[in-house]
Amino acid sequence: MITLSFHGAARTVTGSKYLLTVNDTRVLIDCGMFQGRREIRQRNWQPLPFDPATVDALIITHAHVDHIGYLPRVTKLGYTGPIYMTPPTVEICELSLRDSARIQEEDAEYRNRKKLTRHAVALPLFTEEDTEAMLPQLTPVLFDQWQEVNDDVRFRFHIAGHVLGAASVEIEARDGERVVRILFSGDVGRYGNRLTNDPEEPPQVDYLVCESTYGGRLHPVMVPEFAFTDLITEAVKDKSVLLIPAFAIGRTQQITTMITQLICEERIPAVDVYIDSPMAVSATDIYRRFPSYHKIPPEELGGNSCSMGSDQVHLIRKRKGSKKLNDLDGPAIIISSSGMLTGGRILHHLLNRIDDPRTTLALVGYMAEGTLGRRLLEGEGEIAIHKQPKKVRARVVNLTGMSGHADYNELLHWLEPITQAPQMTFLTHGELDSCEALAEHIRSERNWPTMIPEIDQTVELV
Numbered sequence: 001m002i003t004l005s006f007h008g009a010a011r012t013v014t015g016s017k018y019l020l021t022v023n024d025t026r027v028l029i030d031c032g033m034f035q036g037r038r039e040i041r042q043r044n045w046q047p048l049p050f051d052p053a054t055v056d057a058l059i060i061t062h063a064h065v066d067h068i069g070y071l072p073r074v075t076k077l078g079y080t081g082p083i084y085m086t087p088p089t090v091e092i093c094e095l096s097l098r099d100s101a102r103i104q105e106e107d108a109e110y111r112n113r114k115k116l117t118r119h120a121v122a123l124p125l126f127t128e129e130d131t132e133a134m135l136p137q138l139t140p141v142l143f144d145q146w147q148e149v150n151d152d153v154r155f156r157f158h159i160a161g162h163v164l165g166a167a168s169v170e171i172e173a174r175d176g177e178r179v180v181r182i183l184f185s186g187d188v189g190r191y192g193n194r195l196t197n198d199p200e201e202p203p204q205v206d207y208l209v210c211e212s213t214y215g216g217r218l219h220p221v222m223v224p225e226f227a228f229t230d231l232i233t234e235a236v237k238d239k240s241v242l243l244i245p246a247f248a249i250g251r252t253q254q255i256t257t258m259i260t261q262l263i264c265e266e267r268i269p270a271v272d273v274y275i276d277s278p279m280a281v282s283a284t285d286i287y288r289r290f291p292s293y294h295k296i297p298p299e300e301l302g303g304n305s306c307s308m309g310s311d312q313v314h315l316i317r318k319r320k321g322s323k324k325l326n327d328l329d330g331p332a333i334i335i336s337s338s339g340m341l342t343g344g345r346i347l348h349h350l351l352n353r354i355d356d357p358r359t360t361l362a363l364v365g366y367m368a369e370g371t372l373g374r375r376l377l378e379g380e381g382e383i384a385i386h387k388q389p390k391k392v393r394a395r396v397v398n399l400t401g402m403s404g405h406a407d408y409n410e411l412l413h414w415l416e417p418i419t420q421a422p423q424m425t426f427l428t429h430g431e432l433d434s435c436e437a438l439a440e441h442i443r444s445e446r447n448w449p450t451m452i453p454e455i456d457q458t459v460e461l462v
């Protein structure tokens with residue numbers, strides 16, 4: 001008997017965890033953290049509906065926290081087997097989870113010290129020690145190579161685009177004489193992106209688990225280069241400082257490469273770009289080590305004038321260098337994390353500059369509900385950063401068109417090569433309205449049966 005259980009990213013976008021059971025074999029696909037609203041985050045602390053010690057293999061699609069952020073916890077709870085992922089994903093995982101553990105420990109310590117917790121003691125979901133203990137289990141597997149879990153289950157990775165190393169997973173499960181093929185989309189990227197490879201054609205399968213983050217939306221056709229050109233030209237003219245909050249892995253490299261290319265093509269004046277994030281600097285090294293996994297030519301990551309290594313780009317690891325930026329006069333661009341202004345060095349820059357009308361804050365990408373990024377986007381006039389009230393006098397702009405997720409047209413385009421209708425297409429990794437919208441598109445355009453599983457629902461794959 002083959003069953004599939006949806007223990008995360010079911011009618012929500014985080015906490016991806018799908019348990020595939022093939023007779024006695026159990027494989028967990030993705031192991032993400034629940035993020036966002038409190039009631040969703042609390043799921044991270046509830047007991048798992050399965051015993052991790054009984055799982056035979058863990059397969060990871062890509063290194064975003066909503067797909068990997070529960071790994072040190074699941075190993076602490078007893079999972080001892082291999083954790084398969086592509087080689088760049090291994091490295092990003094190490095970087096990202098070490099950082100996540102450190103932040104959680106610091107945060108718990110701060111909450112306990114300031115008595116800010118509702119609990120007796122604030123605890124991290126996992127510690128640096130838990131993370132270090134888990135890392136030896138990470139097992140790299142190349143794209144397009146079949147990897148056996150055992151005689152009944154094997155899998156291979158297909159390029160999903162989205163972020164460095166991101167994969168869709170094709171699984172072949174053997175139940176006696178019967179062979180069932182299942183494809184897990186992972187997060188599907190976009191076509192023609194300057195940074196990531198295009199998603200690869202999906203194989204023919206019996207069952208499909210498809211993400212629906214933007215299942216109900218189309219991305220605006222706005223070309224980000226044009227918006228950046230205008231914004232930076234203005235900033236240079238006004239001698240102002242442009243602050244860009246950005247995720248350290250992927251988004252920072254995407255923006256920096258775009259800016260340096262615009263300088264090189266003389267579409268904007270030469271302006272200094274400060275990347276103030278130790279993690280972004282380390283992540284750039286990972287891009288350098290995996291040249292075939294993305295579209296940035298190697299010379300653009302090295303010491304060339306149109307590159308991350310350009311004279312215009314200043315990489316800042318140390319806190320001292322970060323503090324020095326407080327005295328910086330424009331024109332200049334500061335890129336720092338976190339992307340949604342939920343923490344990190346960007347908050348110090350914001351504290352220093354948000355009440356200065358010569359500052360422009362450019363928000364790129366998705367700002368989740370309740371984050372400082374979302375509140376500024378909605379035009380809040382006064383905010384508090386580290387408990388210090390500040391008037392918002394800086395200009396706040398929203399730059400769209402840089403999403404790393406396919407919209408529904410791109411998802412339908414990605415699905416085109418699947419000519420035979422899968423027996424069932426499960427729509428996951430989206431809010432309910434997005435899943436429903438994508439289900440409708442798939443029904444009307446392809447006439448495929450679809451299903452939107454509930455959290456912890458189990459379905460038999462017959």
Ligand SMILES: [Zn+2]
Nearest residue numbers: 062064162187
């Ligand atoms: Zn993702």
